[in-house]
Amino acid sequence: MYVTRGLVDSLKGEISLISEKGKGTTVTIRLPVTQIKYNTEMDQSSEGVVSGTPPEKILLFEDDTSLGNMLREYLTGNGFKVKLCSNASDVKGFIRLISSFDIVFTDMQMGEITGLDILQLIREKNDHIPVWLMTAYDEYTSELALQYGFNGLITKPVSMNQLLVILTGKKVHTRDGATLSGRFPQLAAMFNEDTEAIKDILSGFVQTSHKDLDELKELIRRDRFKEARQLCHRIHPFYGQLNAGHLCDALRKMDKFPGDGEKEWPEWKEELLETIGKLESFRETIRRDFL
Numbered sequence: 001m002y003v004t005r006g007l008v009d010s011l012k013g014e015i016s017l018i019s020e021k022g023k024g025t026t027v028t029i030r031l032p033v034t035q036i037k038y039n040t041e042m043d044q045s046s047e048g049v050v051s052g053t054p055p056e057k058i059l060l061f062e063d064d065t066s067l068g069n070m071l072r073e074y075l076t077g078n079g080f081k082v083k084l085c086s087n088a089s090d091v092k093g094f095i096r097l098i099s100s101f102d103i104v105f106t107d108m109q110m111g112e113i114t115g116l117d118i119l120q121l122i123r124e125k126n127d128h129i130p131v132w133l134m135t136a137y138d139e140y141t142s143e144l145a146l147q148y149g150f151n152g153l154i155t156k157p158v159s160m161n162q163l164l165v166i167l168t169g170k171k172v173h174t175r176d177g178a179t180l181s182g183r184f185p186q187l188a189a190m191f192n193e194d195t196e197a198i199k200d201i202l203s204g205f206v207q208t209s210h211k212d213l214d215e216l217k218e219l220i221r222r223d224r225f226k227e228a229r230q231l232c233h234r235i236h237p238f239y240g241q242l243n244a245g246h247l248c249d250a251l252r253k254m255d256k257f258p259g260d261g262e263k264e265w266p267e268w269k270e271e272l273l274e275t276i277g278k279l280e281s282f283r284e285t286i287r288r289d290f291l
Helices: 002-010 065-077 088-095 115-125 142-148 160-168 179-183 185-190 195-221 225-241 249-256 268-290
Strands: 014-020 024-030 057-061 081-085 103-107 131-135 152-155
Touching: 002 014, 002 024, 057 065, 057 088, 065 081, 065 160, 065 185, 065 195, 065 225, 081 088, 088 115, 103 115, 115 131, 142 152, 152 160, 160 185, 179 185, 179 195, 185 195, 195 225, 195 268, 225 249, 225 268, 249 268
Parallel strands: 057 081, 057 103, 103 131, 131 152
Antiparallel strands: 014 024
């Protein structure tokens, strides 16, 4: 009910409860929503989700530097010009130059600033530039993103085919890969099975993962639930890009809790430490077998 109330409040709705002993409980939720027609079909016959002249200059807000760099490399390799903002303190500086870009992709959470904040700041400067939301939050749907004012939604782990459909209206057909490509099919699709490019991404991941997991262990040691939750939100989507999302259940669980959720999950430290051990083993496997 705590989570439900938070969602209802964020949508400017109303929630009421009637309970009678021996008869049961009725919870009523009223939301100020209207039906939106949304075309989810993205096939080769599509003219593209972005209408008019295809975008060339892309602005990307993503505080997971590993994921952000990977997306930038992929898009650059496909002929786009990409600027990456990975630090919340740089957001306003990039938005001052918003009219020099053709399209924006933004994470839902950039530290203390949200994707909704970024959208509002952009709209104060430019009413027309398409802004797409990228998030790993399960509660967000395409319809909800449109209602908030975004042009669409990309869920994490990011589908590279979907990304190119948004930008060009055309699907990309990838080939079957060998050992490295077969182990990391999403990276293979992104970099057209370029083994050296995939190894560069994995090498960067090994370094940043070591730093992120050490930081998470320190936050656990210091009993900093809120900061640990923010870090879990930032790092778990990239593991999904590496086909390791199954190792991140505790990180995703942490991500879903509100800022004061420590009381509701007293075992958070133990479960996170167990998960960190699995992720460290995964990192070492990559280092040993592929680098």
